[in-house]
Amino acid sequence: MKKFLYALSLSTLLATPLAGSANAAETVSILMEGVPDTEYVKALIPEFEKQTGIKVNIEVVNYAEMHTKLVPQLVAKKGSYSAIVVDFYWVGEFVKAGWMQPLDKRIADDKFDTTPYVPALMDLVGKVDGVTYMLPFYNYAMGLTYRTDLLADEKNKADFKAKYGSELTKPATWGDYLKQVEFFTKDGFNGVVNQGLRPDPIAMEWSNYLFANGGQFQDANWKATTNTEAGRAALSQYIQNINKYGPVGAASFGFDEAFNVMAQGKAYSYITYNFFRTSFDDKSKSSVVGKVEIMPVPGTAPGKSGSLNGAWGWAIPKSSPNPDAAWTFLKWVESFEIAKKRALAGGSPTRNDVFADADVLAKFPYAAALKDLLNQSHNFPTFTYTPQFVEVLGRELSLAVANQKTPEAALATVDKEFDELARKDGKLK
Amino acid sequence: MTTSVVNNAPNRIHVHDRRFGWLLTMPGLALLLLVIAFPVLWALFTSLFEYTLINPGFHTYVGAGNYAKALGDPEFLHSIRVTAMFVVAVVVLEFALGFLIALMLNDTERGKDLYYAILLCPLLMNPVVVGLIWRMFLHPSLGIVNYLLGRIGIPPVNWLGDVDVAFWTIVMVDIWHQVSFMIVLLLAGLAALPREPYEAARVDGASSLQCFWHITLPLMRPVIVVTLLIRMIFAVKTYDLVYIMTRGGPGVATDFISYFIYRSAFVGLDLGEASAMSGILLVIVLAMTAYLHRSMRAIS
Numbered sequence: 001m002k003k004f005l006y007a008l009s010l011s012t013l014l015a016t017p018l019a020g021s022a023n024a025a026e027t028v029s030i031l032m033e034g035v036p037d038t039e040y041v042k043a044l045i046p047e048f049e050k051q052t053g054i055k056v057n058i059e060v061v062n063y064a065e066m067h068t069k070l071v072p073q074l075v076a077k078k079g080s081y082s083a084i085v086v087d088f089y090w091v092g093e094f095v096k097a098g099w100m101q102p103l104d105k106r107i108a109d110d111k112f113d114t115t116p117y118v119p120a121l122m123d124l125v126g127k128v129d130g131v132t133y134m135l136p137f138y139n140y141a142m143g144l145t146y147r148t149d150l151l152a153d154e155k156n157k158a159d160f161k162a163k164y165g166s167e168l169t170k171p172a173t174w175g176d177y178l179k180q181v182e183f184f185t186k187d188g189f190n191g192v193v194n195q196g197l198r199p200d201p202i203a204m205e206w207s208n209y210l211f212a213n214g215g216q217f218q219d220a221n222w223k224a225t226t227n228t229e230a231g232r233a234a235l236s237q238y239i240q241n242i243n244k245y246g247p248v249g250a251a252s253f254g255f256d257e258a259f260n261v262m263a264q265g266k267a268y269s270y271i272t273y274n275f276f277r278t279s280f281d282d283k284s285k286s287s288v289v290g291k292v293e294i295m296p297v298p299g300t301a302p303g304k305s306g307s308l309n310g311a312w313g314w315a316i317p318k319s320s321p322n323p324d325a326a327w328t329f330l331k332w333v334e335s336f337e338i339a340k341k342r343a344l345a346g347g348s349p350t351r352n353d354v355f356a357d358a359d360v361l362a363k364f365p366y367a368a369a370l371k372d373l374l375n376q377s378h379n380f381p382t383f384t385y386t387p388q389f390v391e392v393l394g395r396e397l398s399l400a401v402a403n404q405k406t407p408e409a410a411l412a413t414v415d416k417e418f419d420e421l422a423r424k425d426g427k428l429k
Numbered sequence: 430m431t432t433s434v435v436n437n438a439p440n441r442i443h444v445h446d447r448r449f450g451w452l453l454t455m456p457g458l459a460l461l462l463l464v465i466a467f468p469v470l471w472a473l474f475t476s477l478f479e480y481t482l483i484n485p486g487f488h489t490y491v492g493a494g495n496y497a498k499a500l501g502d503p504e505f506l507h508s509i510r511v512t513a514m515f516v517v518a519v520v521v522l523e524f525a526l527g528f529l530i531a532l533m534l535n536d537t538e539r540g541k542d543l544y545y546a547i548l549l550c551p552l553l554m555n556p557v558v559v560g561l562i563w564r565m566f567l568h569p570s571l572g573i574v575n576y577l578l579g580r581i582g583i584p585p586v587n588w589l590g591d592v593d594v595a596f597w598t599i600v601m602v603d604i605w606h607q608v609s610f611m612i613v614l615l616l617a618g619l620a621a622l623p624r625e626p627y628e629a630a631r632v633d634g635a636s637s638l639q640c641f642w643h644i645t646l647p648l649m650r651p652v653i654v655v656t657l658l659i660r661m662i663f664a665v666k667t668y669d670l671v672y673i674m675t676r677g678g679p680g681v682a683t684d685f686i687s688y689f690i691y692r693s694a695f696v697g698l699d700l701g702e703a704s705a706m707s708g709i710l711l712v713i714v715l716a717m718t719a720y721l722h723r724s725m726r727a728i729s
Binding site for chain 2 (some may be wrong): 047064069074093096097196197198199247248249250251252253257260261264266301384387388391394395398400401402403404405
């Protein structure tokens with residue numbers, strides 16, 4: 001027994017560092033969110049492993065778990081993730097903390113071309129203060145999904161004209177859209193479904209309402225500006241859409257629940273992430289196949305957009321155990337060939353050349369609309385304390401929706417806490 | 430001389446036994462210190478500094494600053510109030526229901542094991558799974574609960590999106606999940622009660638209610654106190670259900686203290702303040718434990 005225990009201890013001591021070094025040399029470990037684009041990457045991994053001999057281990061978790069799991073690994077001198085994916089609103093925090101490696105030297109050495117990326121996405125999840133920390137992975141700019149069959153219905157057209165004196169067509173302005181939401185709410189059918197769960201679902205969705213009304217989160221000096229006429233109108237409209245024109249319970253819906261309501265044909269419209277567009281045509285998930293289209297969230301005037309931009313970027317953490325292998329993977333996964341394969345599988349591109357590709361356009365005719373959506377979208381304020389601000393915004397919006405606060409009081413708190421965070425970050429003097 | 434040796438022998442053996450006893454418990458105590466005392470002390474130490482994950486390190490000593498900040502935060506105080514309400518609601522309701530079922534099971538002979546197995550099922554489930562299942566069941570337009578209510582003419586209930594309902598929905602789900610815990614402990618207590626007092630009471634013509642009030646309840650008091658204590662401590666730390674089902678909403682209706690502390694630490698990245706909040710929670714739990722422990726001793 002004694003000999004056995006000695007042998008066990010010795011073998012454990014010897015095996016641990018050896019196993020660690022073997023993994024570090026040959027395995028790229030990445031933490032990713034459980035979304036369609038992750039699945040498209042996973043499906044292509046065998047191709048990479050065959051080409052390079054490097055194993056890839058992708059750990060998939062729920063979005064809410066991502067930040068919690070990442071931070072301890074990023075703080076550590078040597079973490080367990082070779083590469084990471086970074087949501088746009090963590091960028092300020094990760095850069096400030098110095099958790100990501102600059103990629104400029106690797107990009108220059110390998111002549112990796114970053115010019116095909118949509119410029120707005122390079123600004124959001126690529127460069128910070130002129131330094132490239134990330135390569136844009138996929139975009140989730142938000143758009144308005146709506147039922148084309150209901151707009152084409154002759155009776156609906158006649159009824160709408162009789163009620164509002166205008167044609168029932170794809171909404172050109174935010175005002176047109178709000179009329180349609182009201183019009184379609186009848187006989188147990190809902191004009192809209194919202195994702196009112198706090199903190200990020202409600203915060204992200206309401207941002208579209210703010211931009212659609214011509215509002216902004218902050219001015220050029222980083223002074224908060226949500227408690228303005230546009231902001232208050234946006235919040236009043238949001239409360240009305242949830243409580244009057246939406247299904248019961250929308251105040252607690254996450255994006256998956258809201259999507260299901262829309263996909264089961266129970267609502268006319270839903271402002272959501274553009275990667276859901278593909279899912280509306282998936283018979284296994286949707287009963288409205290071929291009846292839903294996407295467009296930029298309409299703004300104050302025709303041609304103006306109220307859409308919120310959003311994206312994830314690939315990065316190599318400073319705590320990466322094998323940054324060179326991680327870079328080999330990043331170069332491969334973001335090459336035109338692989339980016340196109342991901343797009344053809346249903347992914348949300350970040351490169352202009354993929355959006356313009358004939359095969360992609362042939363398979364997804366709405367890819368051009370998605371590109372427009374992306375180029376017209378507004379960015380959420382990104383700074384060191386963006387995650388905290390999303391918490392504050394989500395809490396206050398939820399209080400207003402629950403009629404626990406007036407829109408004015410809720411937005412006054414949002415502005416006050418935004419100013420405090422911006423001041424703490426040195427953005428607001 | 431002989432007498433002295435004989436008289437001192439038991440003391441020497443006693444001292445030797447005590448030393449040997451300590452020696453035997455040392456590994457266990459060392460392990461306890463390592464896995465329980467060290468993290469608690471570390472957290473209390475951290476709470477005295479401005480320690481953020483963006484700038485980790487004990488650079489700035491703030492004393493009781495983090496405690497003052499936490500206790501001056503109306504949102505944190507609100508989370509304490511909501512948690513207190515939740516603890517009272519679930520402990521009282523689960524105890525009443527659990528005791529009733531335990532009494533029924535105690536008098537049941539046939540199919541007892543089957544009832545027991547069915548009742549234990551929720552307790553064996555992970556709270557995250559419980560939250561996800563109930564979130565699906567309670568979906569206002571696609572969930573089975575509102576569908577069944579609709580079949581008997583009841584309009585859809587906004588289970589998780591209505592400020593006045595969401596809190597009680599969480600209470601209801603927690604009862605479904607945790608009441609078996611009360612049943613198991615109380616049933617074990619009931620099974621261990623002596624039969625003689627009941628037989629004597631029956632001979633004296635006591636009714637079932639009198640037997641319960643004058644025999645069962647007094648004899649069960651220590652078990653009841655321990656059960657309530659354990660359940661209260663678990664209820665104070667409820668996190669999973671809120672995280673999965675409401676994220677503290679709608680508004681701040683279900684913003685429990687554990688979820689609040691989690692956000693301070695992993696969203697706000699402020700470990701100093703989060704540690705201070707955990708320290709406050711520790712004091713609350715210790716106070717509850719001390720109170721119930723004293724009550725139990727008084728009863729004994």
